[in-house]
Amino acid sequence: MNTRTSRFSIALVTFFLGVLLMAQFTTQQRMDVKRASASSADGALLISNLVEGNARLRLEVAELEAQLATSRSATNQARLQAMTDELNHLRMFNGDVEVVGPGVQVTLAGPTSVLDLQDLLNELRNAGAESLALNGWRIVASSSIMPSADGSLAVDNVTIRRPYVFAAIGDPNTLETALLRPGGLLTVFSNSREGLVVHVLRQDRLTVPAHALSQAFQYAMPVK
């Protein structure tokens, strides 16, 4: 009876031992597959997925690199530079900005008529003045020199007092030669205007301010 009981016990324990060993082996195998996916069918599928996926990723990288190269191309920069230069020229031409440069300073001391001062401004433009100021007031295309209410002169309706001093930026040689040429306006002034003294002074550096008034159009519409 004793022997039978112990045999039974041994058989029972052995059975459990076998079940546990089996369970342990199965778990271990699943973990291996999970960890490395090393079963041949799963592995092949995984590899082909990765190869395809990486090929797509490489295409994406190539596309992005091309886009980036296009995006960074210098075209816009070059266009911006050209436009900036043109804009600066036009702003100086239109009197929107202060301009610094060489030129001549023309001073009229003594009585001066409206027509004489208009004439001198015209002479300066004709001589090649690029940027002009009269008594520190920027002269633009639409500037006027007219009599003022008190019998003096006014530039753009702002009264100015003698002496009248033009600052003309441009090539100093050209300006001086043109202004002082025999028979030119300044010799006429010197010879036929009593009490009027004219000085032309070459300058390496003149400053003319920006025009103070708004030049926005209300009536003139551009024709496309």
Added chain:
Amino acid sequence: MVSRSNLTLTLMAMVLGLVLAWQLKGPRASPPVGYAPGDPRDRAVNAIKQLEDEQAALKASIVRLRTELAASQSQMAADTDRLQRFAADLDAQRVAAGLTAVRGPGVVVTLDDSNMRSVPASSDPNILIIHEYDLRDVINVLWLAGAEAISVNDERIVGNTSVYCVGSTVMVNTTRLSPPYVIHAIGEPATLAETLRNPAYLVMLRQKVERYGIKLQVAQVSKLMLPAYTGGFSVRHGNSP
């Protein structure tokens, strides 16, 4: 016999306990079972590892490139914005400079020589014709009156325009003009016309009109078309700081 069988049971129970402990502890720390170097599964694992590394590198590249592209595109958008602003600024500056044709209401001022054949002996016969200074005076009055664009015989008056005289011929923008001189000015028509009538202005011209038959006519018009300035302009000697 009993003690031997007890011993066997004790041994079995110990082995069972060990196995149970191993099982419960789990396979985490245990080495792979049934693996040997050179196994095909080992090569697959290596391939997968390589591909996964490559994938990680590619994904990192994509993240980096997308970031750079977004930065570059926002720069490009900023550039495009600036280009558009610059284009608009350039348009406005060209209009202000007289480089585009413009239309609008305003006045037409016609100046012509006198029909008189002779002047009093004390006067200069030049008094019977329109001179460049007459034109300049009228142009100055028009600017003062708020004219936005002016042309004389279809020559636009711009920032570097000079109106001068060669012999008895008037030159505007180095173009030769002959009378009658038709000045177009865009602006508020009534203001332009009133300012031209102001007795404080155009004193000499008015005298010639009254005494010598010089012709000066002013007409308010609702529609004028002024051509663009066609000459050159240079700004070579100055800089804007």
